[in-house]
Amino acid sequence: MNQLKFLWGLCLACALMVTPLSQWQPTTQTAVDTLAVQLDGRKKPLDTVARETVATIHGSGQYQLTSGEVLDAPQTYWSLWLNSRDWNDEPFILVNYRPLKTQLGLPLEQKYFSFSTLINSELGGILQKAHTQQLQEQPLTRDEREAFTLEDRLNLMLDTVGSQTLPLVPYPSDIKGAWVGIAEAQQLYPPEIAARIQTEFERLNQQYQENGDDLGRLQDTTAMLQKSLADLSPEIYPDSATLQREVFFNYFHPFGKAWQLYAIAFLTLLTSQLIPTLNLYWSGMGLFLGGILVQIFGFILRMQIAGRPPVTNMYESVVWVGFGIAALAFCFELQTRARSYLLAAAPLAVVCLLLADSLPAVLDPSIEPLVPVLQDNFWLSIHVPTITLSYASFALAMGLGHLALVQYWRQPQGGSTATILSRLNTRVIQVGILLLTAGIILGGIWAHFSWGRFWGWDPKETWALIALLCYLAPVHGRLAGWLGQFGMNVASVLAFNAVLMAWYGVNFVLGTGLHSYGFGTGGSELLIASIVGLDTFFVLATILRHRSRHDASVPVPDVQTVDA
Amino acid sequence: MLAKFIRFLGSIKLAVPVLGAIASILIWATFYESKVGSLVVQQQIYKSPWFGALMFLLAVNLGVSTLSRYPWRGPRKVGFALAHLGLIVLIAGSAAVIHLGVEGLLLVRTDQPANHLVRVEGELLEVMDDQGQVQQATVMVAPDYVISPKQFAGLTLLDYDENSVETVEYREGGAQDNSAVRLVLSSDRMDRTFDQWLSPAAETVDLGPAQLELRLAANETALQQLLADPTQKQTHQSGNLLIRVGDRETTIAIEDLRRHDAIINDIQVHLLSVWPDFRLDDHNQPITASQDWRNPALEVSVTQADHQERWFVFAQAEPILAGNESLLDLNWEYQVPPPPATDYFRVVVANQQLYYAARSSKSFSSGPLAMDQMVQPGWADFQITLADWLPHAEVVRNRLPAPPGVEGVPALQIVSTNGHQQWLTWGKSALITDGSYSMMAAFGPRMMALPFGIGLDDFIVERNEGSESVAMWTSQIWIEDLQGEATQQRSVWMNHPTWYQGWKIAQASWNPGDLNQSTLQVKREPLWVTALTWSGALLTVLGIGVMFYGPTLLKKRAAVPEKLTEPIASDPAPMPLATQDR
Structure with missing residues (x-):
């Protein structure tokens, strides 16, 4: 019976994945999406270029025109590319850093601005000063870094609108040769061939200008152009399966689907806890497994597209940690049937995936070539996933710690649920310690080959060690009898701050060291600091409550005897 | 008592504070590093003896606690021993990597x-005393900071500046006559004002199209010459010809050679032609393009007995023999003084008085120069004012951080035992004189x-x-x-x-x-060091795995098949080590 319910949950998850509901809708992949472009060091479908461009400039996947009409990323990109609107005056460019808006004299409550507004603002002066600073190798302020980000958006806008140089024409012989734009086709091919391509493109352009944003109507004309382009250099032009796979990955958006499934599974499991008679536990498990499978499928696709292991930058590590939390929790849940792991894991996995999904300006999802120091698939696929899986374990422990602390809040003397949760928590911490130790050591061996030393006190190394010590100290403290179950739960929540620092803080707060390739533009420090602050406040309040009740009640037997 | 102490050394009650202390120090160190840079933190913390001692204490704690629990029976204790011994090996290996490795x-x-x-980390300070004894020290420096050593060879290492420039200033108070003047140059049209010191040590300052000069006149004649209009006097700019015959060098003024031939040993030198501004015309014939001495050339003939050679000798190029191979062992060098700058502003010191001579392409003026007197030399609308005159100037050299956009050099500030401060410029040696004794010091790259x-x-x-x-x-x-x-x-x-x-x-x-x-x-890293770290690493991971999961795996093997999942209540309890701590 349970198996049936489990299968039912899994089938429901599959059905939800393929059901065309609003934004989940996977559309067909036509030549409009799969036209190959060589950009930023790799060949990719036009659909990816469209999504990346719109996300970079606009910080979102769709754009609402001043007329009120909403365009999705490909529609917006085609309109930019073929210059079918007055993009000079459309408020399309994201400016979200308030101090910069104040400096530029822009209204603070407005999020998007037009190209003309920004060009006519004080931005030029700020940028000139920032560039001088940069040339003199002076450290840049946050304002200046944000101004550079905005400059990048403006430059991308300039490069995109009415672009004649989008590299669509393949190089004739060399697989790594630089492609050129349609207008420059004669640089690589005889004039008559170049002219033919240009005529076909002009026909496409005309058809687009006549049909507006309905890209579906361009299908045949684009397919003809694509065939002509592919025929120019069949050896070099990516095969259609490769291009379609990436477009499918974009449309299917597996990591987005995964968090929705985790969320549904969470609600189902919560209902099963609150109303046990409904008996929804196994259906919830099936739904949760559905989420894990979608995420695995997503990783497989992404690895095929990028040709490398799944974790190479901050975005991928956040998605991977979300996966690690879910997968570890599912394994533990299967083993113990404790009915708590998934409840702790699901919200955390949802938060990770949701963050990765909704902050493209901070966590950039685009697939870009690796920096030289990371060009080693063997170590990259061993060291980084191990370390990030340990972070996932500690995150899960933090989630369980919270569940236990909530129990302690309700029942300060603790109870059977709190005891069970504490035991579950200890197991997860053990996994984390093993994985983090292994990860640090694997990193040391890689560093031996790459940088010539096993250990060098680089900030990222040091913080990984600090995180490990932050878990080892309470684990040993518990053996000494200084910490009880309650204390271990508190430690699992507080020590996670060290993991956050090792994972995120070294890159964005300290911003130094050899691991700088993982660094991004930063941001959200204040948000994260306030969440951490609030959480610490909650923990402190629980400690006070626990101690006051604890002192008032009869002395609790020694922890050691409880465990032993 | 001893047994109690040893038990404490191996106890968790020592382990937890040590782990906490290490974690706290490391947290502080990473934030400190983001301020001062990794070199400072490496030297002050990670490679410091006290941090080493703390790690050693941890290793001792690990070692004693492991040994005190011998014999290690059961998977938990075996895992515990493996992990903790592995950590000792790993700590030893990591320390050896940092301290014994050579890298550059x-x-x-x-x-x-x-x-x-190979350029190795750190700089080298070499000091040679007056006996010729050389001492060397590795100096660790970071911007505005001397990390180590603080003292070396009687010198105190005070400060370090990564990007500094030397400034020269003058003040009155020297023992000897040593005039220094400060001129202020200003132009309204160019909206520029700047000042410039001139002293016997820096008597000519090139400003591009013009130059500033300070000259001393020993007597009235010299003063008159220095203040005379150069366009009035016919200078002999034809220069000298240096002839080397075998080992013998002879210098002859061209003006003398014009009047009569020169005889060196048995060789007769005869001047045929002089071209002050040598060119070849359309027919490849030598001509002079002007009467300015821009590219002087000579044609000379040399005769020895009945052998004759003809040479073209250039001031700015190698001499050319007209004809085939030379039979004479001859070498030529034609030395012409560089033409004087057309524009100059010259300050002349004579009889404790100042005079000036200002020349531009259009005008010339001269006369006495008084404080705050303004002279227009005729260079666009530039005005030159005498702002300072120190008859007994003393040079004060200082190092300042290079202003933005100026490329400076690193420099180390030292103080000798008598309190004499001096900056040593990176890559240069300097004489340190301190009262009666002196030494040479050089500060440069460590190779x-x-x-x-x-x-x-x-x-x-x-x-x-x-x-x-x-x-x-x-x-x-x-x-x-x-x-x-x-x-x-x-x-x-x-x-x-x-x-x-x-x-x-x-x-x-x-x-x-x-x-x-x-x-x-x-x-280069000794092979045993690599072996140590790797085996320590392997032992640790293996140990943790065995300690956490060994009991469960063993239990599962021994368990009857119907008990598939382990109940929560049977969660493996932590090893009862605490009893031994009490």
Whole structure:
């Protein structure tokens, strides 16, 4: 019976994945999406270029025109590319850093601005000063870094609108040769061939200008152009399966689907806890497994597209940690049937995936070539996933710690649920310690080959060690009898701050060291600091409550005897 | 008592505070590092004796606690022993990596021979006393900071400036006559005002089209000459001819040679022609383009017995023999004084009075110069004012941080035992005189010689397709022994070093502006150190795995098949170590 319910949950998850509901809708992949472009060091479908461009400039996947009409990323990109609107005056460019808006004299409550507004603002002066600073190798302020980000958006806008140089024409012989734009086709091919391509493109352009944003109507004309382009250099032009796979990955958006499934599974499991008679536990498990499978499928696709292991930058590590939390929790849940792991894991996995999904300006999802120091698939696929899986374990422990602390809040003397949760928590911490130790050591061996030393006190190394010590100290403290179950739960929540620092803080707060390739533009420090602050406040309040009740009640037997 | 102490050494009650202390120090160290840089933190914390002692204490704690629990029966205790012994080995190995490894950067170029001098971390301070005894010390410095040592060879190392410039100022108070003047130059049209010191040590300052000069006149005649209008006097700018016959050198003024031939040994030198501004005309005939001495040339004939040669001798080029091979052992050098700057402002000191002579292409003026007197030299609308005059000037040299946009040099400030302060410029030696005794000190790069040389055949920068971003750097190198023999070809790229005689050679960095150059990291680490860290690492991971999961696995093997899942209540309890601590 349970198996049936489990299968039912899994089938429901599959059905939800393929059901065309609003934004989940996977559309067909036509030549409009799969036209190959060589950009930023790799060949990719036009659909990816469209999504990346719109996300970079606009910080979102769709754009609402001043007329009120909403365009999705490909529609917006085609309109930019073929210059079918007055993009000079459309408020399309994201400016979200308030101090910069104040400096530029822009209204603070407005999020998007037009190209003309920004060009006519004080931005030029700020940028000139920032560039001088940069040339003199002076450290840049946050304002200046944000101004550079905005400059990048403006430059991308300039490069995109009415672009004649989008590299669509393949190089004739060399697989790594630089492609050129349609207008420059004669640089690589005889004039008559170049002219033919240009005529076909002009026909496409005309058809687009006549049909507006309905890209579906361009299908045949684009397919003809694509065939002509592919025929120019069949050896070099990516095969259609490769291009379609990436477009499918974009449309299917597996990591987005995964968090929705985790969320549904969470609600189902919560209902099963609150109303046990409904008996929804196994259906919830099936739904949760559905989420894990979608995420695995997503990783497989992404690895095929990028040709490398799944974790190479901050975005991928956040998605991977979300996966690690879910997968570890599912394994533990299967083993113990404790009915708590998934409840702790699901919200955390949802938060990770949701963050990765909704902050493209901070966590950039685009697939870009690796920096030289990371060009080693063997170590990259061993060291980084191990370390990030340990972070996932500690995150899960933090989630369980919270569940236990909530129990302690309700029942300060603790109870059977709190005891069970504490035991579950200890197991997860053990996994984390093993994985983090292994990860640090694997990193040391890689560093031996790459940088010539096993250990060098680089900030990222040091913080990984600090995180490990932050878990080892309470684990040993518990053996000494200084910490009880309650204390271990508190430690699992507080020590996670060290993991956050090792994972995120070294890159964005300290911003130094050899691991700088993982660094991004930063941001959200204040948000994260306030969440951490609030959480610490909650923990402190629980400690006070626990101690006051604890002192008032009869002395609790020694922890050691409880465990032993 | 001793037993109690040993028990404490191996107890968790020591372990937890030590772990906490290490974690706290490390947290502080990483934040400190983001302020002062990694070199300072490496020297002050990670490589410091006290941090080493703390790690040693941890190792002792691990060791005693492991040994005190012998015999290790059961998977938990075996795992515990493996993990803790592994950690001791790992700590020892990591410390050895940091302290025993030798590492440096080697710059190689495609257009240069093999290099064997490796730049090692730190700078070198060499001091030679008046007895000729040389002492050397490795100096660790960071911007505005001397890390170590603080004292060396009687000198206190006070300060370090990474990007400094030397400033020269003057103040009154010297023992001897030593005039220094400060001139202020200003132009309204160019909206510029600047001042310039002149002293016997810096008596000419080139301003491009014009120059500032300070001259001393010993007597009235010299003063008159220095103040005279140069356009009025006919200077003999034809210069001198230096003739070298065998080992003998003879210098003859051209003006003398014009009047009569010169005889050197048995060789007669006869001047045929002089061209102050030598050119070849359309028919390849020598002519002079002007009467200015811009490119002087001579035609001379030399005669020895019945042998005659004809030479063209140039001030700015090698002499040319007209005809075939020279039979005489002759060498020529034509020395012409450089033409005077057309524009100058000259301050002349004579009889404790100041005078000036100002010359431009259009005008000339001269006369006495008083304080705050303004002179218009005729250079656009420039005005020159005498702002300061110190008859007994003393030079005060100072080092200042280089202003933005100015490239300075690193410098180390030292203080001798008597309190004499001095800056040592990086890459230069300096004399330190302190009362009666003096010493030489040099501050420069610390280098290490490799037992072999490395040369760069080619440096390949691979780019990502259709982009300027770098996909990989590869150095194609050759390695040769110091005699330049036994060459081997190797390639190194990121994550793919090559090993030679126990040395690891890896790609370190590059210069985007010069692709003929590559920087390699060269490193040597004793093999036992590598073995130590790796085996420690393996033991630790294995130990943790056995400690956490060994009991469960064993239990599962022993358990009857129907008990598939382990109930929560049977969660493995932590090892009862606490009883031994009490």
